[in-house]
Amino acid sequence: MIGYLARRLGQAALILLGISVVTFVLLYLLPADPVRQIAGRSATAETVENIRRQLGLDLPLWEQYWRYLSNLLSGNLGRSYLQKSEVSELIAARLPASLLLMVGAIACELTIGLTMGVVAAVRRGGWVDNLLMVFSFISVSAPQFVIAILLLYVFAVKLGWFPIGGYGTFAHLVLPSLTLGLLGAGWYARMMRSTMIEVLRQDYIRTAQSKGLRGRIVLFRHAIPNAILPIVAMIGIDIGMFMSGIVVVESVFGWPGIGQLAWQAIQRVDIPIIMGVTLVSACAIVIGNLVADLVAPLIDPRIKLR
Amino acid sequence: MRRLLLSGIALAVMTMASPVFAQAEKQGGSMIVTYKDDVATLDPAIGYDWQNWSMIKSLFDSLMDYEPGTSTLTTDLAESYTISDDGLTYTFKLRQGIKFHNGREMTAEDVKYSLDRVTDPATQSPGAGFFVSIEGFDAASDGSAKGLSGVTAVDPLTVEIKLTRPDATFLHVVALNFSSIVPKEVVDEFGADFGKHPVGTGAYSLAEWTLGQRLVFARNADYWKAGVPKMDEIVFEIGQEPTVALLRLQNGEVDVLGDGIPPAQFLEVKDNPDYADMIIEGGQLQTGYITLNVTIPPFDNLDVRKAINMAINKERIVRIINNRAVIANQPLPPTMPGYTEGYEGIPYDVEGAKALLAQAGLSEGFTTELYVYNVDPNPRIAQAIQQDLAAIGITVELLSLAQANVIEAGGAGTAPMIWSGGMAWIADFPDPSNFYGPILGCSGAADGGWNWSKYCNEDLDAMATAADSMIDPAKQADRYKAWSDVYMGVMADAPWVPVFNEQRFTMKSARLGGPDAIFVDPVHIPVNYDYVFDKNVQ
Numbered sequence: 001m002i003g004y005l006a007r008r009l010g011q012a013a014l015i016l017l018g019i020s021v022v023t024f025v026l027l028y029l030l031p032a033d034p035v036r037q038i039a040g041r042s043a044t045a046e047t048v049e050n051i052r053r054q055l056g057l058d059l060p061l062w063e064q065y066w067r068y069l070s071n072l073l074s075g076n077l078g079r080s081y082l083q084k085s086e087v088s089e090l091i092a093a094r095l096p097a098s099l100l101l102m103v104g105a106i107a108c109e110l111t112i113g114l115t116m117g118v119v120a121a122v123r124r125g126g127w128v129d130n131l132l133m134v135f136s137f138i139s140v141s142a143p144q145f146v147i148a149i150l151l152l153y154v155f156a157v158k159l160g161w162f163p164i165g166g167y168g169t170f171a172h173l174v175l176p177s178l179t180l181g182l183l184g185a186g187w188y189a190r191m192m193r194s195t196m197i198e199v200l201r202q203d204y205i206r207t208a209q210s211k212g213l214r215g216r217i218v219l220f221r222h223a224i225p226n227a228i229l230p231i232v233a234m235i236g237i238d239i240g241m242f243m244s245g246i247v248v249v250e251s252v253f254g255w256p257g258i259g260q261l262a263w264q265a266i267q268r269v270d271i272p273i274i275m276g277v278t279l280v281s282a283c284a285i286v287i288g289n290l291v292a293d294l295v296a297p298l299i300d301p302r303i304k305l306r
Numbered sequence: 307m308r309r310l311l312l313s314g315i316a317l318a319v320m321t322m323a324s325p326v327f328a329q330a331e332k333q334g335g336s337m338i339v340t341y342k343d344d345v346a347t348l349d350p351a352i353g354y355d356w357q358n359w360s361m362i363k364s365l366f367d368s369l370m371d372y373e374p375g376t377s378t379l380t381t382d383l384a385e386s387y388t389i390s391d392d393g394l395t396y397t398f399k400l401r402q403g404i405k406f407h408n409g410r411e412m413t414a415e416d417v418k419y420s421l422d423r424v425t426d427p428a429t430q431s432p433g434a435g436f437f438v439s440i441e442g443f444d445a446a447s448d449g450s451a452k453g454l455s456g457v458t459a460v461d462p463l464t465v466e467i468k469l470t471r472p473d474a475t476f477l478h479v480v481a482l483n484f485s486s487i488v489p490k491e492v493v494d495e496f497g498a499d500f501g502k503h504p505v506g507t508g509a510y511s512l513a514e515w516t517l518g519q520r521l522v523f524a525r526n527a528d529y530w531k532a533g534v535p536k537m538d539e540i541v542f543e544i545g546q547e548p549t550v551a552l553l554r555l556q557n558g559e560v561d562v563l564g565d566g567i568p569p570a571q572f573l574e575v576k577d578n579p580d581y582a583d584m585i586i587e588g589g590q591l592q593t594g595y596i597t598l599n600v601t602i603p604p605f606d607n608l609d610v611r612k613a614i615n616m617a618i619n620k621e622r623i624v625r626i627i628n629n630r631a632v633i634a635n636q637p638l639p640p641t642m643p644g645y646t647e648g649y650e651g652i653p654y655d656v657e658g659a660k661a662l663l664a665q666a667g668l669s670e671g672f673t674t675e676l677y678v679y680n681v682d683p684n685p686r687i688a689q690a691i692q693q694d695l696a697a698i699g700i701t702v703e704l705l706s707l708a709q710a711n712v713i714e715a716g717g718a719g720t721a722p723m724i725w726s727g728g729m730a731w732i733a734d735f736p737d738p739s740n741f742y743g744p745i746l747g748c749s750g751a752a753d754g755g756w757n758w759s760k761y762c763n764e765d766l767d768a769m770a771t772a773a774d775s776m777i778d779p780a781k782q783a784d785r786y787k788a789w790s791d792v793y794m795g796v797m798a799d800a801p802w803v804p805v806f807n808e809q810r811f812t813m814k815s816a817r818l819g820g821p822d823a824i825f826v827d828p829v830h831i832p833v834n835y836d837y838v839f840d841k842n843v844q
Contacts, residue, residue, distance in 0.1 A: 032710035033754075036717060040354045040432025041730065041756045042744055046447060047434050048754055050427045083346040084498050093517035149549070157553050164557060165550040166543070167519060254545040256518035264344055269710045 008293070012286045019282045020072070020275070024065050027271050034269040038081050055081070068275070077279075078272035080265075087276040091258055095280070097167060098257030101249070102242050104177025106235055109184030114231070116185070117192020118224060124197060132189060140186035144245055148179045148252040165254040176253040180245045184238055188231060195227040202226075229300045236292025243281040333525065335840025336539035337561040337818060339833070340546040340554070344518055347501030350486035351424040351431040357564060359483065360830045361542070364523060364535070366486035366506030369398050369417065369465075370477050374830070374837045375823025377591075377641075377736030379477055383412070383487060383507065393472030393777035398480075400463045405528050406489045407511040414459035419490045421467075422446070422453035433484030436734070439473040472775040474785060478735035481829075509535040509836040518545060523835075536820070536839035552813070556581075561815040562825075562833060569683050572628045575813070583816060588826025589641045590810045591733035593634055593741070596676075596691065596803040597716070597724045597758040604672060605722060611800040613662035615652040617698045618803050623690050627683050631806035637741050637793050639807040641828070644738030644789035652800065659698045671699025677721040679728040680706040687805075688725050716758035724758050731756075736828060738789035742770050746796055761801035766792050817841045 035052045036043075052058045056067060071078060077087035113136075120132040139147075155175060156164040166172050199205065200223055208218045246259030258277050265273035341357040350362045363371075371382035381387065384398040404412045424431045425446045437443055441456025456468035469476065479485065492505040504512055509531070510523035523540040543560065548568040552575070554560045567575055567585070575581055598605045598614060605611060620633045635651020638644055663669060678688035685706045692702040702723070707715075709729055715721040733740045744750040748767050750757030773788035796802070812825045812832060819841045824834040 030711075032708065032714045033717075034710075036713060036754060037710055038430060038432065042435045042734065043432055044435045044438070044447075044749075045752050045754060047427070047430075047432075050447070050449075051430050054428070054430065079498065080346075083344070084349070084352065084501055085347075090517060097518075152550065152553070157557065164554045164559065165546060250545075252547050252550065254543070254547060254550060256516075256545050260545050261344070261518065267708060267710070 005294075008290055012290065015286055016279065016282055020069070020279060021065070023275060023278045024068065025061070027269075027274060028061050028064070030269065032269045034081055034271055037268050037270070072279075077276040080273050081270050082268055083270070083273075087272045090261060090273065091276055091280055094256055094258045094261050097255060098246055098250070098259060100173065101176055101180060101246060101255060101257055102239065104173045105180035105184065105242060105245075106238065108177045108181025109188055109238070110235075112181065113185035113188025114192050114228065116189035118196055118219075118227075120189065120193040121196030121200065122219070124193075129193075133193070136186040136189040138186075139182040142182075144179055144183065144248045145252060147182060148176075148249060151175045151179055152252070165252070167254070167256055176249050176255050179253075180242060180249045183245065184241065191231055191234075192227060195230060196223060199223050199227045230296075232299060233292055233296040236288035236290070236295070239288035240285040243285060330533050331536050331819065331839040332843050333533065333536055333839075334538050334843035336537055336541060337815075337838065337840065338541045338543055338559070339562040339564050339835075340543045340551040340560050341564040342546060342548055342551075344544055345521060345542070348504040348512065349501030350483045350488065350504075350506070351420075351429050351433065352501055353483060354432045356832070357542075357544075360827075360833060360835060361521075361523070362483045362486065362504075363508070363830050364510045364540075364835045365504050365508040365512060366483070366488070367404075367508050368481050368483070368485040368487065369400075370481035372481065372736075372829045374834050375821055375827050377828045379481065382481070383417075384480075387477075389777065393474075393775070394469045396467045396469070396476060396480075397460075398465045398467070400465065401530060402463060404507050404530050406492075406507055407505045407526060408489065408492060410489060410491075412487060412489075412507055413462040414465045415462070416487050416489060417465045418453070418457050418459045420487045421457050421485065423488065423493065424484050425454055426452075431484060433482060436479050436482060436484060439469045439471055439476065439479075441468040441470050443470075472777045474774045474777045475735070475737050475739050478737050478740075482735060510540065513539075520544060535836040537835070540835055555584075555813060555815060558815065561818055562838075563813045564832060566832070567811055567813050569627065569630075572630065572811070576628075576811075581813070584813055586812050586814065586822045586825040588810050588812075588823065589639065589828070590808050590826075591639050591642055591736055591828055592808045593637055593639055593726075593731060594631070594687075594805045594808060595634070595637070595726050595731075596805060597721075597726065598801055598803070599719060599722050599758065599760055600799075600801055601719060601760045602722045604666065604668060605674075607666050608800060609662045609666040610668065612652060613659040613666070613698060614695065614700070615800050615803045616655045616659035616662065617700075618691060618694050618805065619654055620805050621654075622694075623687055624806050626686055626690055627806075630811065631808045634804040634807050636797055637746065637802060637804055638738055638789075639733075642733065642736065642738055642741070644786040644793070646790045646794055649794065649797075651804070652797070656697055663698060663700075669699070671701065673701040673703065674722045675703045675705055676723040676725060677705045677707065677712045677715050678725045679709050679712050681709075681728055684725060684727040687727055691725060713756075717754040717756070719753070719758075719760045721758065726758075732831070738786065738793070739770065739774050742789075742792060746801070759801035761796075761799065763795065763799060766795045769795065819844070 035048055035057055038051055039048045056064060080087055116132045120129045123129045156162045162171050162175050205222055208222050246257055247263050250257045250259040251263055262277040343357055345358050346355060347353050348358060348362055348365060350366045353362050367383045369384040370379055372378055373380050383400060383404060385401045387396060387398045389396055400414060406412055423429055425434050425437050425443060427447055427449050440454050442454040445451035446454050458466045460466050489505055493500045496503045509526055509529050511526050513524035514522040521542040525535055525538050548565045551563050552571055555563055598611045600606055624631050624633055636646055636649055676688055678684050688704050692704060695702050716724050731745055744756045746757060746761060748762035751760045751762045769792050773785050776785040810826045814825055818838055820838045824837045827834040
């Protein structure tokens with residue numbers, strides 16, 4: 001176990017290093033000059049060169065990267081070019097909101113996805129099953145931007161049940177979580193349905209039924225716990241999916257998380273912020289995957305760590 | 307010999323005499339303003355965004371300002387000023403007893419410090435270039451001297467600024483955000499984080515800033531202008547998608563849409579009689595244009611540039627943006643002094659355009675590229691341009707890119723054509739010179755400059771310099787005529803297709819009061835917060 005963990009952590013460090021190199025090179029190759037964004041439209045050529053020198057953007061790529069990496073290793077993500085603030089401070093101010101949103105999304109996708117999967121499996125082949133599978137198909141394929149605006153219009157503007165965007169209370173959390181969670185819910189519904197169908201065919205279910213147990217007890221005590229295990233282990237992997245989703249969802253709902261921060265930074269070539277958010281998201285994904293792998297054998301003894 | 311040009315007292319009387327500000331509204335109340343993008347900084351030497359421009363004007367003051375809702379210069383922290391006969395020395399007399407938000411009194415030393423700071427290369431101010439006419443600018447900006455040798459604090463209430471050449475726009479320059487007066491001790495205390503802890507002399511002070519969420523401005527009780535500002539508090543909610551912000555305004559949750567009415571909802575809102583009193587329309591010192599890169603063939607041929615000017619159906623483009631603009635026929639917007647009245651422009655004439663192309667030996671047409679900022683409605687406008695040019699045989703490939711990429715291509719001179727929408731050009735100050743140097747003059751044509759046509763006409767540059775040397779206010783009309791000649795010279799060379807001048811539409815809640823002009827203020831963009839009042843507390 002310890003050896004496995006050490007190996008995985010070593011791999012994680014390599015992955016993060018690789019991501020930092022790739023992102024850095026991509027940003028360098030971008031046909032847009034961050035210095036011009038800082039210098040603005042009235043700057044003289046001298047001002048532009050002066051800023052370039054001060055930020056070290058006149059250095060060769062490898063030297064720029066080396067500087068960045070050595071700062072990073074001492075825990076310094078640098079200062080934003082345009083906001084002039086510490087990137088770590090900007091991310092720290094926004095990270096809790098994004099995490100909260102992800103927790104909300106996980107709750108939504110599990111509740112909705114698993115329920116749909118179970119119901120569909122039990123009513124396999126019937127119209128309820130078909131309807132649920134069509135719904136899961138839509139929730140997987142509909143653009144989150146459209147879902148977000150639709151939910152806002154119906155539940156916030158027309159019905160007034162929830163606030164129109166913003167951040168702060170539980171009511172603010174519901175619609176963005178739902179938007180972000182619906183995509184995963186569609187996947188989970190399909191997976192839960194197939195594992196449930198698998199489980200319901202097993203001998204121990206038939207035994208339970210033949211013992212004369214009521215359908216509900218068979219379902220909740222014997223079938224669902226066995227079907228749910230492999231799915232729960234996948235939550236960690238969802239974090240990667242959320243990281244791309246939050247950019248859209250946070251922008252529409254005015255949710256002050258790191259997705260919004262990244263989106264604004266990309267538009268203005270604010271390299272330190274883009275790098276910072278990318279590395280933080282990559283960390284989250286790596287950790288999510290690691291936790292998923294570590295938890296899996298605990299809940300399903302058939303899986304072994306190697 | 308020095309002449310007293312304008313006394314602050316006389317001006318104050320004039321201002322008070324105007325009917326708009328005659329009634330004194332009660333102070334109190336609060337309002338909520340929404341913006342989509344984060345407020346990057348509130349440091350006046352650095353801030354140059356849509357959302358922080360007017361915020362900075364409320365937190366800070368400069369030597370000069372403009373009458374609310376107009377582009378008429380007035381004194382601000384300066385009580386009066388004099389200009390020497392040769393136009394090279396400006397002497398500003400400061401108001402007595404002006405206090406920073408931290409309670410300290412502002413002096414001439416602060417003015418000197420602030421101007422030194424904005425031109426110091428370490429500050430990385432995007433506005434440093436505006437101060438180029440001050441003596442000692444070159445030495446200060448290449449780091450060989452600390453501070454501007456031309457700026458002196460004569461006594462605690464007198465500042466003298468020496469210029470290297472007469473500059474008729476200089477009073478506008480000291481009214482810019484970049485000229486805001488900041489207290490040295492606070493800048494020293496926070497260093498690079500001053501932009502998050504701004505302290506000025508303005509009508510409001512920063513009370514709270516939750517990064518990425520909201521900012522709260524509180525009324526400066528010690529503000530030197532009696533009865534200003536009107537509100538006790540302004541709350542800025544950040545990160546609000548314009549579509550969502552509009553829904554919230556309709557729901558009564560917010561008061562001002564900082565980013566305006568989203569294009570897709572514009573007609574629906576504009577045609578709804580319920581909102582008639584909530585929408586305010588105003589002109590804007592803005593021109594939308596197509597640049598034709600005169601260094602890239604065949605745009606080096608005047609006939610080709612004229613043909614393109616004749617081929618663009620500007621009426622249709624204005625319709626595409628729901629008539630939120632007026633058709634332009636010259637670089638300057640109609641409300642800018644120096645605008646040439648009665649000029650017809652290059653008329654829309656498809657057959658004439660084809661004839662000109664044939665004359666240039668291009669009757670078969672040619673293929674070229676048009677760069678455009680990828681945010682609505684700009685790609686749709688670019689498509690209209692593409693269709694118009696197809697009608698005269700020119701095949702246009704659209705490159706719809708992020709703003710930074712378009713600006714890069716424009717500055718590097720690799721873009722044959724650029725549609726300027728969403729990037730350029732809103733005037734920094736209401737003077738015709740501001741539409742020339744950076745975007746049409748030779749200096750802006752250098753690598754990385756904003757003159758994306760790479761157009762450089764030395765004769766016009768000389769005329770422009772001559773016009774800006776006419777500092778005598780009695781000759782102002784002559785100066786504007788000189789500028790009008792410069793822009794007519796530009797039109798003769800046709801490096802641009804001027805397409806339209808945007809109109810601004812601000813939407814506000816019904817309970818907000820104040821003259822319409824301050825909601826579409828030409829200088830305090832987008833809204834002059836200091837004069838907005840709450841009808842409910844009256």
